[in-house]
Amino acid sequence: MTHSMFTIATLDCGAPDAPQRFVRSLRDTGFAVLTHHPLDAGLIKDCYDAWAEFFADDGKHAYTRDVSTQTGYFPLGSENARGRSVKDIKEFYHVYPDAQLPASVSAPTWEVYYKLVDFGRVLLGWIDAGSPDEVQARYSEPLTGMLEGSRMNLLRILHYPPLPARIEAGAQRAAAHADINLITLLLAGSEPGLEAQDREGRWHAVPCDAGMIAVNVGDMLQMASGGWFPSTVHRVVNPSDDDNRSRYSMPMFLHPRPEVMLSPAVSAHEYLEERLREIGLKAGTT
DSSP: OOOTTOOOOEEETTSTTHHHHHHHHHHHHSEEEEESOSSOHHHHHHHHHHHHHHHTSGGGGGGBOBTTTTBEEEOTTOOBOTTOOSBOSOEEEEEOTTOOOOHHHHHHHHHHHHHHHHHHHHHHHHHHHHSOHHHHTTSSSOHHHHHTTOOOOEEEEEEEOOOOSOOOTTOOSEEEEOOSSSEEEEEOOSSOOEEEEOTTSOEEEOOOOTTOEEEEEOHHHHHHTTTSSOOOOEEEOOOOGGGOSOEEEEEEEEOOOTTOBSSSSOBHHHHHHHHHHHTTSSOSOO
16 A cells, blocks of 8 residues: 555646646656656557567677767666665666667657657656755756756666576565666566665555556755755665566667756766766776
């Protein structure tokens, strides 16, 4: 049962009060779930189907990520949650502008990419308008402006394979973590499993029916808003034996331009570099 103080709103993007309800849910829970959004269900299915074929083929290793650009394929064991040494049970592909994509996935992936960026800009406009004056005053520029010209927006295509009979102690599909960016737009996963944590440490399932987009606040927006918008910890739990099959999801991480100041002392570039080292995606120490 959902705790009375932690109710993630599910709202119709076309409703007259959608912007206000969206901002209120982000403020209260760090999450909101959207229906009747601009992405066509057929396009999303085509994208998932194409990527399922990619992950099932050993040819994927020819696209192993470029360390300098962070684009490409990341095999199992690439990433851990911040503060954890056990790796998540997932493989994924990073899509930035100009990423090299297999021909089999290219067309639907780029269409999803740019439609999510455009929709994300709309949602950041809702957040700009719904931020109190004192919070707006903290932003070094409007949130929509932070996104202008950014080549840092990341579409991540995730595959959580069926769990093997034996896994490392404590390993999860995605251990508890907060996102780095401004906001994340998550196209509903092919299977349930996404959970968000309330302020008392309780976990709540995030609605993920087909056709929904879950949106959550990232640490960059939390910093830029002086904590007014909370970056809520979330995870993907392991399936039961009865539900032990592949899970796919596609989050779009909206990032400001590198030079944007999140606070008077910290730029988006500095913040991102530190966090990539903490989660094992970049060499070096923090």
